[in-house]
Amino acid sequence: MARYIMQRLALGVVVLWGLASLVFFILHLVPGDPVRQALGGRASEETVAKVRADLGLDRPLLAQYQSFLADLIHGDLGRSIALNASVTDILGQRLPPSLLLLGYALLIAVLIGVPLGIWSALRPNGAADHGIRLITTFIYGMPAFWLGLMLALFFGLKLGWFPVSGYEDGAAGALRSLTLPALTMGCALIVIITRTLRSNLIQVLGSDFIEAARSRGFSEHRIVFGHAMRNAVIPTITVLATLLAYLIGGTVVIESVFRIPGTGSLLVQSIFQRDYQMVQAIAVLAGIVVVTASFATDLLHAALDPRVRIQR
Template sequence: MGRYRFILWRPLQLVPVLLGVSLISFLLVHSIPGDPVRVLLGTRATASVIEATRAQYGLDQPLALQYLYFLKNLAAGEFGKSIIFKVGIPKLVVGRIVPTLFLLGYAILLSVVIAIGLAVLAALYRGRLPDQLVRVYSTAGLGLPAFWLGIVLIILFSIELGLFPVSGYGETPLEHLHHLFLPSLTIALALSPVLIRNLRASLLVEMEADYVKAARSRGIAEARIFRRHVFRNSLIPTITLLGVNIGWLIGGTVVVEQVFSVPGLGSLMVSSIFARDYLVVQVVTLAFALAVILTNFIVDIVTVALDPRIKL
């Protein structure tokens, strides 16, 4: 149990990280040109109405005081109300978080399947045609922008072949799988090249390790050595790399949700930024930061569980 002692103190790091994220997001969103009250009321609103609305939402206070009020409300569980959507922010975020979580889980699953399949193929056929093709894909895939890849997939599979919807989320779980396949595949095709390169390299190193040679000399079947030893040990750095890339993955959903019109947190953040809906942007940013921290925490636990030699 000593190896898992970090589980007790690691959550304490959550507080300063979230405070830093909240401060940076607060300063950045308030530096965006424009006034959310004018966006809300339109160009014909009188000066008195604008000032009254600013006072209603606390936007007439100094920035430092607004930030302190924001922290105070967060500590009390009061997230405020969206200026543009006119509903409580918790209700707004909860309504949008499920599509984003579904998309993230779907994309991670596809990324892992693609990465494991192609990396194992490349390692087993090292130097031959399958390995060369996988290496070309993993190199070319690093330079493909997610928004461009999404548009290409829409043109090919939605418009030309009519196999998948252009946008939306669907109503039932099966419809979710159908509607979100192309968005998830877009993210997976952008993420998997990094995982493939890492896993392929780890597999090749493990396949030449001394303990593998010793197992072969004892007559143990190659498939059993690969499955029980080589593959498991090679997964550890790849899992760590996947955890590091979760931040990029979450950021990628913002762009992909816009391309495919998925009603998730990413599209909510973009629309809130354009509308200068400060509170919504800050809360969604904190939600993304919390997701990244918790994911890295889970990755640390899995890494320690896979390799008894690792201590955090």
């Protein structure tokens, strides 16, 4: 098990290095001067040159790359060109709403998707199964921004249950503000969880060891939740970890629609302002979240299925 963990950690480090390098070179290949963009057209050449020197942008590209990696290893994310503040301090303020939004969306998806998947699998091709598949297909076909607007129109403006934009202070206020955005993001995940769990559970319930358990007189509840779910949930967890990158990308749209002051909306703002340091930091941070979730999924997969760690 220790060897397996070390292999996954090494792979995660390589992935993060590749991501950071790719983001760095792509941003520096984009035409234009971020310093002049931040200072405005009226800034003198002397001022522009001084700011570029202070930020190290006047050095050769490879020297900038080496400094970028060295600072990243030491946890220094640099200084925002557009906001003239520490990137770490800015992200410290904008990261909590985004992380809470991601966790909230995952929670909603699991609480709704898992029961629907089990219900559908236990009654395949029945009225409930057909209804669940029809509804999930309809939801999956909706664009996220349109679904968010419809939810805001109905639950926010018509019923007045939740705010349609902004971010309130305090735990209760934050949950109220993030309910509609989280539900918007979670709807697509509900579909994936329901469909994946249904398919896997039907397959497992038809396997030989389940028939053997039935022949020994085990109750259906014990068979489903004690034996079948353990095997059916592994592919579902893997799919969820893969979709985390989709969720992170979805925050860009959702936070813009609901005006949530998170990293997604900050990324859009930084791209338009050509804020290299901020875009690099957000991209690397997103990569860390995805790699960490993938690593945790691999460990959970190995814990649930010992054959995984034995084969590697």
